[in-house]
Amino acid sequence: MKTYLKTAIYGIGATMLFAQCSPQKTTETEETMVEEEVKTPSLTMLWESEASLETVESVLYDPSSGKIYTSNIFGQNPQEKDGNGTISILGTDGSIVEQTWVSGLNAPKGMAIANGNLYVTDIDELVEINLESGEITNKWTVEGAEFLNDVASHNGVVYFTDMNTGKVHSYQDGAISTVSEGHDSINGIAVGADGTIYGLDASGLKKWNADGTTEILNSAVTGGDGLVVLGDGNFVASRWQGEIWFASAEDQTKMLDTKAEESNTADIGYNPSEMVVYVPTFFKNKVVAYKLNY
Template structure:
């Protein structure tokens, strides 16, 4: 990020009348540089969960209830159909509320909430979980799917990506359609309040236009995983390798780098009211929460 320097003209004028015969000081005007520092965004660690969320891939914060969900692959294979995957619930202090809230999944990844249902991608199907009962209420197979990944919801619609096929799908009213193709390693997806779709693929941070075409907004944040829309053209994006970025159309900076600790930064979650970023560490088996200051 950049610092901005503004020059202001400050007039210094004073007339002093000393006792009896004090001389009058002439008016002086001088130019002074006033520095206005623009702070770079930062992440400050708040807490971390116990390391029992096995291969935690994604975190979702539910603004309506304050519930925090995690998806856990449980194992080394992100494509393994072994029935070991699960969803857990944690609280906003890093405690694990319910380790096995929903079980029997394979390799669950992205999550989104719509109409009382939690939608989770699970390799080649979209799993629908009834939140009230904590039961799987439906499984929607996706034709030709290979590596379903991130999820975003808006206005009753569920959007999700397939990293291997480069497609973006949409679920609505019991049907799944493909709304966009040709996006190399597409992963993170998010939808703005006005319905504009943003995504992360090998070319960077992308924006979908009303006519269905897509354009690259920022070409530095390539191969991203989780995506958060902050507003005013600002975003937070994670890269699985161990990086969390602040990005806009004009600039970008790395907020967090955990590669040296071999700690991944997978599909991040976000609490907008408290500006907290939740980072799933994948093989480190925990979620770490950070306060965002920008």
């Protein structure tokens, strides 16, 4: 009888001890798995084009055709009306498909596609280029413009910034209007799938509310050049000096820094299906492609 009682008590004690230990091990394992799943956003270089794109300022990927467009200033002065600016076409492998697809521009910068046309800012003008023919079909001089820069489009409306005057303009149905102003050194602009406008200026990464007011989402990523909306509150932003950031309202991670190589990172482009970021290097005269990992 005593032997049985001792055995039973030992068995109950062992069971309780095992029950107490097991949840702790499971919790530790789950926490380890969560930690392993958190990845730091990064960029992996895929290719770089030939260095024949003279002062390449902006890159735009067209998902409908698979073409990559670049705007090339040609020269040191981004405000000089010299008629030397061009648009080139690259393949997704970095090959230069057409070195001079469009010529006769001055200092072309940001680009966006809408209504079968490519829209490009050119100092104080918005230029319309037919995608099929490559012909310049229209030019609109923007009153009071000084340094038109980045461009974005949504549902046929084209939005573009003036870095010097701090204004955001829009183009639709042959008319240009000012939709917002008072933004210090505003450059990069992008539009989300729901039509929300985002921008980069001296105060950081901001968004436009439905009533026209703005709010700062991230005050650390300031003075940005190119902007990509990834969705779920995440963005990729470039700084001309040679930095590319992964940013959200909560945090930011510097994914690339090429300042030591004196290689700029101007108005970036993005291929969402392949998650590839295209970086124009400005004075290095080439485009570098990176795989986005996050």
